[in-house]
Amino acid sequence: MCGVLGIVAKSPANQLLYDGLLMLQHRGQDAGGIVTAQGNTFHMHKGLGLVRDVFRTRNMRALHGNMGIGHVRYPTAGSSKSPAEAQPFYVNSPFGIVLGHNGNLTNAEQLNQELFRTDLRHVNTHSDSEVLLNVLAHELQEQTGNCHLDPETIFAAVSGVHRRCAGAYAVVAMIAGYGLLAFRDPHGIRPLVYGTMETKKGTEYLITSESVALDTLGFQLVRDIAPGEAIFIDEAGNFFSQQCAKNASLNPCIFEYVYLARPDSVIDGVSVYETRLNMGESLAEKITRTMSHLDIDVVIPIPDSSRPSALQLSNRLGVDFREGFIKNRYVGRTFIMPGQQQRKKSVRQKLNAMSIEFKGKNVLLVDDSIVRGTTSREIVQMARDAGANKIYFASASPPVRFPNVYGIDMPTRQELIAAERDTEEICREIGADYLIFQELEALTHTVSKVKPELSCFETSCFNGRYIAGNVTAEYLETLETKRNGDRAGRQMPLKTQLDLSLTVSE
Numbered sequence: 001m002c003g004v005l006g007i008v009a010k011s012p013a014n015q016l017l018y019d020g021l022l023m024l025q026h027r028g029q030d031a032g033g034i035v036t037a038q039g040n041t042f043h044m045h046k047g048l049g050l051v052r053d054v055f056r057t058r059n060m061r062a063l064h065g066n067m068g069i070g071h072v073r074y075p076t077a078g079s080s081k082s083p084a085e086a087q088p089f090y091v092n093s094p095f096g097i098v099l100g101h102n103g104n105l106t107n108a109e110q111l112n113q114e115l116f117r118t119d120l121r122h123v124n125t126h127s128d129s130e131v132l133l134n135v136l137a138h139e140l141q142e143q144t145g146n147c148h149l150d151p152e153t154i155f156a157a158v159s160g161v162h163r164r165c166a167g168a169y170a171v172v173a174m175i176a177g178y179g180l181l182a183f184r185d186p187h188g189i190r191p192l193v194y195g196t197m198e199t200k201k202g203t204e205y206l207i208t209s210e211s212v213a214l215d216t217l218g219f220q221l222v223r224d225i226a227p228g229e230a231i232f233i234d235e236a237g238n239f240f241s242q243q244c245a246k247n248a249s250l251n252p253c254i255f256e257y258v259y260l261a262r263p264d265s266v267i268d269g270v271s272v273y274e275t276r277l278n279m280g281e282s283l284a285e286k287i288t289r290t291m292s293h294l295d296i297d298v299v300i301p302i303p304d305s306s307r308p309s310a311l312q313l314s315n316r317l318g319v320d321f322r323e324g325f326i327k328n329r330y331v332g333r334t335f336i337m338p339g340q341q342q343r344k345k346s347v348r349q350k351l352n353a354m355s356i357e358f359k360g361k362n363v364l365l366v367d368d369s370i371v372r373g374t375t376s377r378e379i380v381q382m383a384r385d386a387g388a389n390k391i392y393f394a395s396a397s398p399p400v401r402f403p404n405v406y407g408i409d410m411p412t413r414q415e416l417i418a419a420e421r422d423t424e425e426i427c428r429e430i431g432a433d434y435l436i437f438q439e440l441e442a443l444t445h446t447v448s449k450v451k452p453e454l455s456c457f458e459t460s461c462f463n464g465r466y467i468a469g470n471v472t473a474e475y476l477e478t479l480e481t482k483r484n485g486d487r488a489g490r491q492m493p494l495k496t497q498l499d500l501s502l503t504v505s506e
């Protein structure tokens with residue numbers, strides 16, 4: 001779940017891109033990058049780390065032009081330590097293209113072979129996003145007879161991408177000398193929205209993973225990009241859009257609502273915050289039905305993502321809501337950190353228990369999810385150390401039992417605490433006195449309740465049903481081995497930042 005951003009403005013776009021990436025930081029903490037376009041020249045700066053660490057004033061000054069794309073990365077392919085895999089990626093032919101990708105291709109290996117053997121293209125990293133860029137480049141080249149490019153040709157190339165690529169992809173790209181292109185995979189798994197701002201010089205466009213970036217940059221949300229749809233905005237600000245897939249259907253990733261997205265975003269027309277309140281409400285119903293024998297003194301959220309659910313849950317139960325854990329705001333999200341050691345250490349640095357809220361009490365701790373169990377194990381121990389009497393634990397989503405192959409880095413079953421355990425065993429494993437999970441049907445209902453026409457979701461990590469790509473047991477096994485290799489540090493020995501100015505002449 002990286003964050004992508006694209007802007008066609010009427011004045012320099014560099015600061016807007018930087019500010020927008022800050023708003024998407026929760027989607028990727030490992031690397032960041034910006035490319036701006038000034039005529040036929042791309043200016044690129046990307047590197048490892050948080051946005052505020054990657055970009056210095058001198059880097060920002062060199063990002064000229066009114067149009068640009070940006071990316072924050074949370075790797076699902078390749079390595080978190082390779083600056084060469086930071087995005088956007090660049091390819092020089094045809095025209096000069098840069099691309100930022102959120103998601104994960106499930107047929108990257110096969111495409112890589114095809115690109116090399118048939119399309120005669122070389123991919124230099126282990127990133128599936130570089131593969132995706134080269135497929136787009138090849139399809140554009142196939143569609144273009146001469147040096148001239150029009151929206152129709154671009155959309156035909158996107159149709160080619162849809163035919164060849166499997167998995168999840170929300171993409172922003174720029175074609176040198178032409179404009180900004182964005183598209184979403186035919187299943188609509190990862191989010192992508194666009195908005196506009198009217199200025200004296202004309203309409204400006206912003207395309208982004210989450211609407212929160214529109215709000216803070218002063219843009220009005222227009223709509224989500226539909227599954228399979230592509231939009232193209234040329235340098236002059238003319239807007240074009242077209243459906244480029246034959247059998248498109250909307251199946252947003254349910255985990256965006258559970259954890260990935262910011263609560264103040266609206267995804268596919270549904271407020272993430274509202275769904276999290278609903279999660280708390282339906283969890284309260286289940287608790288009333290099944291846990292009425294338990295005596296709960298206080299409901300305590302595990303900051304940050306579970307707060308809305310815990311709040312609503314406590315309201316419905318009629319039990320006090322208390323902030324028992326204080327979060328250190330300078331520690332990032334632990335789930336998307338690379339490496340189990342770092343994640344474990346960071347939970348302790350990030351959250352501190354106040355004994356005043358725990359001593360002698362029966363507490364109900366609420367989190368949005370239990371994935372590896374890193375957070376819940378530590379938190380339960382902290383609550384015990386703080387003097388809690390009984391510790392009950394509620395998860396606003398069902399147990400995560402299956403790998404995700406669409407842009408969330410949980411590719412191996414062995415790292416998932418619930419993969420081979422039932423609820424009682426998980427409860428024992430995290431050290432709680434009682435554990436309760438949301439039902440999957442209740443979870444999807446928290447979204448479709450807000451928007452009834454939204455009834456299909458990507459839910460594979462909960463039920464093992466993979467809606468896109470040919471995800472077989474063999475594929476999952478290969479992926480597991482590959483990711484373990486990637487994480488063990490197969491990386492490029494390069495400096496941590498890349499600066500490029502790329503001029504493409506007509």
Ligand SMILES: O=P(O)(O)OC[C@H]1O[C@H](OP(=O)(O)OP(=O)(O)O)[C@H](O)[C@@H]1O
Pocket residue numbers: 259302303304305306332333334335336367368369370371372373374375376
């Ligand atoms: O079972 P685990 O593998 O620990 O994963 C689940 C935990 O990770 C996330 O928190 P995170 O610290 O990433 O972010 P948050 O501050 O948004 O809650 C999520 O909210 C859970 O607390």
Ligand SMILES: NC(=O)CC[C@H](N)C(=O)O
Pocket residue numbers: 001002073074075076077078085101102103104105127128129407408
């Ligand atoms: N989480 C994502 O969206 C990752 C994008 C891409 N697969 C990468 O690893 O860089």
Ligand SMILES: [Mg+2]
Pocket residue numbers: 302303304305306367368375
């Ligand atoms: Mg959390």
